[in-house]
Amino acid sequence: MTALSAAKARDTPPHAVSALGLRKSYDDKVVLDGIDLHVPAGTVFALLGPNGAGKTTTVEILSTLIKPDAGQARVAGHDLAGRPDGVRAAIGVTGQFAAVDNLLTAEENLLLMADLRHLPRREGRRRTAGLLQRFELTEAARKPVSTFSGGMRRKLDLAMTLIGDPKIIFLDEPTTGLDPRSRRTMWEIIRGLVADHGVTIFLTTQYLEEADQLADRIAVLDKGRLVAEGTADELKRLVPGGHIRLRFAEAAALETAARHFGAAARDPEELTLRIPSDGSIPTLRAVLDVLDDAAVRPESLTVHTPDLDDVFLTLTGQGTPATTGEPAR
Numbered sequence: 001m002t003a004l005s006a007a008k009a010r011d012t013p014p015h016a017v018s019a020l021g022l023r024k025s026y027d028d029k030v031v032l033d034g035i036d037l038h039v040p041a042g043t044v045f046a047l048l049g050p051n052g053a054g055k056t057t058t059v060e061i062l063s064t065l066i067k068p069d070a071g072q073a074r075v076a077g078h079d080l081a082g083r084p085d086g087v088r089a090a091i092g093v094t095g096q097f098a099a100v101d102n103l104l105t106a107e108e109n110l111l112l113m114a115d116l117r118h119l120p121r122r123e124g125r126r127r128t129a130g131l132l133q134r135f136e137l138t139e140a141a142r143k144p145v146s147t148f149s150g151g152m153r154r155k156l157d158l159a160m161t162l163i164g165d166p167k168i169i170f171l172d173e174p175t176t177g178l179d180p181r182s183r184r185t186m187w188e189i190i191r192g193l194v195a196d197h198g199v200t201i202f203l204t205t206q207y208l209e210e211a212d213q214l215a216d217r218i219a220v221l222d223k224g225r226l227v228a229e230g231t232a233d234e235l236k237r238l239v240p241g242g243h244i245r246l247r248f249a250e251a252a253a254l255e256t257a258a259r260h261f262g263a264a265a266r267d268p269e270e271l272t273l274r275i276p277s278d279g280s281i282p283t284l285r286a287v288l289d290v291l292d293d294a295a296v297r298p299e300s301l302t303v304h305t306p307d308l309d310d311v312f313l314t315l316t317g318q319g320t321p322a323t324t325g326e327p328a329r
């Protein structure tokens, strides 16, 4: 290693997950068609995609549940193929279908998980009590899980994953089917795991808002291929359509303003001017300065920035994969 590459290696944050060329087919159906992923440690990574895109298959491969047909990956510093036991010891997986036993109580489920993880009994009890408290399940601890709501069940499922103190947690669609309030509670828990415990979260989701809210980086998966990767803001910049919309009280003001904005589209009926813009503060300020100089005052001004819906539509050629059930903010 040269001095330069050694310095570069020092500066690069360690990757909790890195994968190159992952492929998987079932019979002649290609489910993953060569996926590359890099997830820095201590961050939240969202794999966003519609039904059947291959999200669960990716998680199943990275968590050693199934083998890829081709490609390689390192998870928590261990080679997936060579050291699957090392990978398993470092990760936790919470699936779409909770691993909880409905006939047991929440406490019994946690203690059972502690036993499976070979924790000494005292330590198992200590962690169980701590997790029940953290997830606000103490009151329900001795009730059978069959009486739990969907949100409580998800919380218990995640708590069971945390018994093993994993460094990397795979969350496969952690809030699918939850009501808006339970979804927000789950988001808070996920944020807390990263902020307070430094874990890495690899989550899959169909919800654009969930990726936007939680993820440091988002990869968009469509029909087994990654079609984009970046921060929510980077992805939004891929999509044209951002603009500032000015509405005027009369036609003369519209005409005056239109003369100062060459690229703007004018709608004489609506008395509006649509100026292409990235929606940033400096460009907004520049527009206001031009209006001031021209001594023309719009009746209203609105800024439209593309959202992840627009990104999804553009990248996958289909509409929103799922709505959140909440009104748009």
Ligand SMILES: Nc1ncnc2c1ncn2[C@@H]1O[C@H](COP(=O)(O)OP(=O)(O)OP(=O)(O)O)[C@@H](O)[C@H]1O
Residues within 6 Å of the ligand: 026, 031, 049, 050, 051, 052, 053, 054, 055, 056, 057, 058, 206
């Ligand atoms: N064991 C299997 N045998 C055959 N086909 C499978 C198997 N597992 C997954 N598939 C197919 O692979 C494709 C991707 O499935 P996967 O569960 O990874 O998608 P997903 O993005 O997680 O979707 P969802 O949001 O619906 O869970 C689907 O078409 C599915 O039918």
